């Protein structure tokens with residue numbers, strides 16, 4: 217099931233995050249506590265009492281968050297919904313949980329009048345699965361950044377939030 221983040225999820229989420237670096241950025245306990253406090257959308261996937269996935273979503277004007285990628289989108293849009301990170305344990309990938317988390321966040325963006333869904337995906341080192349995942353969901357590549365030096369590059373990707381009847385993967389039609 218997918219449910220909101222709850223106190224008690226921290227250890228599982230820190231371990232999940234750690235096992236997905238560098239595809240997602242590192243996350244300390246303090247950073248997780250910050251997300252728990254400021255994220256308007258923070259949902260987890262729970263299977264057999266184990267937390268095996270998460271999506272942390274932010275929005276504009278979250279001044280306590282200093283990520284250069286988040287700030288890049290803050291300069292670009294007045295209102296937006298930003299995927300700070302999505303990660304699934306390997307055994308749960310390819311089963312629809314990723315698209316479902318994105319559909320839910322996209323629905324949240326729609327309901328909260330956020331016209332853009334924004335994220336970044338590593339291109340150096342490459343993350344082809346996530347790139348494909350974002351392409352399938354209808355994201356477009358709108359820029360490249362090297363916020364942490366020459367050895368790392370990210371593609372800035374975004375999607376115009378569509379009417380609710382067409383939310384979801386771009387190849388999935390109405391759902």
Ligand SMILES: CC(C)(COP(=O)(O)OP(=O)(O)OC[C@H]1O[C@@H](n2cnc3c(N)ncnc32)[C@H](O)[C@@H]1OP(=O)(O)O)[C@@H](O)C(=O)NCCC(=O)NCCS
Nearest residue numbers: 236239302303304309310311314336337344345346348349
């Ligand atoms: C990114 C992530 C959330 C996507 O969830 P998922 O359940 O794996 O997504 P899906 O399987 O629905 O979609 C991935 C697509 O990429 C394809 N794919 C799988 N491995 C691939 C690879 N090495 N190269 C290119 N495409 C690949 C899949 O076949 C699928 O396409 P399809 O639906 O046409 O078959 C998940 O893979 C994950 O947690 N990865 C590790 C953390 C991460 O990279 N987070 C994102 C940071 S930007």
